[in-house]
Amino acid sequence: MRQAFANLLRPLPLAGLLTILTVGYAMRFTAPGQRLLAGSALCAFLVLFVLLSVVPERMRRVQHAVLLLMPVVIVVLSAASARVGAAQVLMVVWVACAFTSWPRALAIGAGLLANLAFYLALRSGSEGDPLPMVLINMGFQALAAICVHYARAAEESRDALARVNADLLATRALLADSARDAERLRLARELHDVAGHKLTAMRLNLRALASEPALAGHPGIALAERLSGELLGDLRQVVQSLRDDRGLDLATALRALAAPFPRPLLDVGIAPGVRIADPAVAEAVLRLAQEALTNAARHANADHVWLHIDEENGGLRIEIHDDGWCGERVREGNGIAGMRERLAALSGTLELDRTASGGLRLLARLPA
Structure with a gap:
């Protein structure tokens, strides 16, 4: 429910709702005998528009059915409120919805057919030629379609940029971790090959000194030899921990x-x-x-x-x-x-x- 309400507050659905409310205000000038039909048609269009805005993307069949019903309701509303002439504004809203949900070629074809049906309905119900009004209205529809097209293109570009950015962030994290592993392995090798080698040599020399008769039993040499052994053991533990494959x-x-x-x-x-x-x-x-x-x-x-x-x-x-x-x-x-x-x-x-x-x-x- 919260997501559906959020969808209605997006720019395109909100603009459509405001337009429908404006058309509803103009319906008060409808002939008294046609007000019930006009009001019912407008309410039906409002319900279809809200349904189109809140229905999940995975329910494509419902979206298609709603989009097909909307121009039919517009034609009925136009016939009931021909004197007002405000129903044609809803065609602009419907074209924007069609270009949002359908492929461009399908939306263009459906828009032409809907405008043809709208023209025939007006021609049969009015004395004058409705062609200029329909053509002017088609200009506004084209403007709405272009705005929706560029809005979708900007949204797709934003999503593509976000995917590329996410890819770079993930790759950077892996590269940084791999670089840390390589540096840890290099340090382990340096400690083992350099420090370990020199500590081993020092310990052997201390043992040789301790075996000299003049220095035998000297506490300082014995302590140094023991500490060197402990340090060599500690160094081996550090090298092993650096080499551990985490x-x-x-x-x-x-x-x-x-x-x-x-x-x-x-x-x-x-x-x-x-x-x-x-x-x-x-x-x-x-x-x-x-x-x-x-x-x-x-x-x-x-x-x-x-x-x-x-x-x-x-x-x-x-x-x-x-x-x-x-x-x-x-x-x-x-x-x-x-x-x-x-x-x-x-x-x-x-x-x-x-x-x-x-x-x-x-x-x-x-x-x-």
Whole structure:
């Protein structure tokens, strides 16, 4: 309910509501015998407009039905309030809605047919030629269509920029983690090869001095030899801890990937024992999550995506599912094909199915 109310307060729906209310104010000049029909038609258009604004993206059939009914209601309203002539303003609102929901070619064709039906209805119900008024109204419709087109283009550009930014943030997180691992390994080698070598040599010399008859039993030499042994043991522990493979910080990279998007929200769960040290495997998991987020937002209209990584038979098991709606049949597009190719290059597999609520579920497996 909160999301539906928020959709109504967006610029285009809010402008449409204000326009409909303005047309409703003009309906008071309708002939008394036609006011009931005009009021009913206007209320029907208002209901259809609100329904179009709040219906989820996944209910495409409902959207198409609403868009097809709206011009019919406009023609009825125009016939009932021909003396007022305000119903044609609603055609501008409908064209804006059509260009928002339909492909451009389909919206143009539907707009021409609707204006033709509108012209024929006015011509049969009025004495003068309604063509100039219809042509002027089509000019306003074209202006509304252009505004909607550029608004959609700006929104798509913003989303594309957000995806690129998220990709860069996630890649930067992985690169930074990989650089830290490389630096840690370099320090471990330097400590082992330089400091460890010199400490071992110093300890051997201290043992040789302690075996000299003149220095035998000297407490200072015995203490120095013992401390050098302890220091060498501590150094070996430090080197071992630096060499421990803790894996890449994949959780941080995944959260950075989802951070720029207001929806869907990404819930990441990584089993405690999972370690991913190979950058190629980490990048494959990132791209899998990225494509799942894009599909959930663009096609399934999901609000939440869950990603869980654990071990299975010595390999990785990545499960991703959302709370959206992917349709009765799962259709594999270029994004899914790209996932399969990336996983296949690492000898991995990908399975797709639907969740109980209708969302998309991805199950990827990668060998150790």
